[in-house]
Amino acid sequence: MxxxxxxxxxxxxxxxxxxxxxxxxxxxxxxxxxSEFYFPAIAQGRELTAGLISGGADPGLTHRVAKEVRRVLAEAEVEDT
Structure with a gap:
């Protein structure tokens, strides 16, 4: 790479x-x-990890969505405790 x-x-x-x-x-x-590959935005919780890419089309959108996914993961983990 x-x-x-x-x-x-x-x-x-x-x-x-x-x-x-x-x-x-x-x-x-x-x-x-x-480019032949793109770096994903990573949203990681305790038990789940999500990688998001826009194929280079809109890195800003990818960043914002990853931030929201992180928030949702954090909320879900609090609800599970």
């Missing part, structure tokens, strides 16, 4: 080329269209 986040288009493209030549999954922080 390789992540390019240099902010330099040429450098990031070179990293992608190297990753591709070694069959390594690649993510370019500055260009979702060049």
């Amino acid at each position: 390789a992540l390019a986040a240099t902010g330099q288009t040429g450098t990031d493209a070179g990293i992608k080329e190297d990753a591709s030549s070694h069959s390594v999954w690649f993510n370019m922080a500055s260009d979702k269209s060049q």
Whole structure:
């Protein structure tokens, strides 16, 4: 797995080329269209874990939904005690 986040288009493209030549999954922080994977927002409780992704379409929405899922998990755990 390789992540390019240099902010330099040429450098990031070179990293992608190297990753591709070694069959390594690649993510370019500055260009979702060049990415083969995305990092999920994680919402974790005591017994449940949820990973949320938007496929790079809306990281802000993913963050907000993960925050809400964390709140729901916390409430559910309090109710179960």
